[in-house]
Amino acid sequence: MTPPPSAKQKILDSALTIIRAKGYEATTVEDLCQAAGVTKGAFFHHFTSKEDLAVAAAEHWSGVTGELFRLAPYHRHDDPLDRVLGYLDFRKALIRGTLPEFTCLVGTMVQETFGTHPAIREASRKSLVGNAEALVQDIDLAKKKYAPGAAWTSRSLALHTQAVIQGAFILSKACDDPGVAMDTIDHLRRYLECCFKDPNNG
Amino acid sequence: MTPPPSAKQKILDSALTIIRAKGYEATTVEDLCQAAGVTKGAFFHHFTSKEDLAVAAAEHWSGVTGELFRLAPYHRHDDPLDRVLGYLDFRKALIRGTLPEFTCLVGTMVQETFGTHPAIREASRKSLVGNAEALVQDIDLAKKKYAPGAAWTSRSLALHTQAVIQGAFILSKACDDPGVAMDTIDHLRRYLECCFKDPNNG
DNA sequence: GACAACATACCAACCAGTTGGTATGTTGTG
């Protein structure tokens, strides 16, 4: 049924894991080849450079996570605010296992490469902003319903959710404790409830 | 009066700038030596390894930023909530110049090294948690005054502020736009106001 | 047989760390 995974797919899948565990610079091409079970010839057949692989990995990440959120159950709620809060509950539920398993590839990469690899920065930006944009519509509907006069924009609040989630990962990494990320998402959820409770807030 | 800066100090100061711009792994020992105007011999006289330098740089960073916040004007407010909000205004005001100039050294380093360099992770944790702990007392006083029955702990909220600020930097790096970080700090400020407005919130 | 998908063998550049040395204090002692 499913065709055997090609070398390209195996490299991309390995990249998600290894770069999240070691970072972009510390990950060598040979690390990726070994994890994928292919040779360097195969690697440079499919990618022109290590940077090219990182850009492709960011796009692969966008595809994987985009699909994950698109199919998630929180979209079933009738109320747009329930969908927004359900997104946060879903993000919190994803925090399990080891840190490299639940933290964000593009957040990790952009931290290292924003000043040195513009192509990776841009691919990371697209992924992060794409996640935010998937939220804007529901935030906008909830705003019209519950807080039409609020000072903040839906786009700004959507970007804020992504920033908080990224920050939660950094603190978790520093403390080597997934619980710190969960606590921060709890605070974020409380903020959103607050945003939609009183239209004069903000 | 002030003695000429020693090689060690020059290396540490250079490290703050260069590691923030390029990340830990991409920064070479020679990069640091060149920026500091010293030789590799001097480097390895003062630091046993590149990792050792990173730990020392994180501690240097803690000292520099700790002093900056300790001397900042927001402590003058009589009301503890004003001091907490004043801290956020101060953090926002620090966002100027280029990204490597205002983003956080330890947040950058821990992202790359949490799984590979435990000593750097621990030094980064101490710096981040230290920043949070400097806030806990004022948050606690404000909580007793304005929201004694709130569900959240002062420590958890203090850690949350640090997480949001770190996340703000990541989004700014991805978008190559300091304004994104400012917007996120505005949201954080609104959240804190909300936390202390109604003791039933949370 | 032409072309894509790989594998093998290899290289030049780079990089963390070493070596062997000099110059300038500092300290203990008669």
Next chain:
DNA sequence: CACAACATACCAACTGGTTGGTATGTTGTC
């Protein structure tokens, strides 16, 4: 004070292993 013994701060040159990337096969398939 004088002077030996030692420590600190620093430098220039070198090294051995690593790394991104290349050049050249080989193999399966249309």
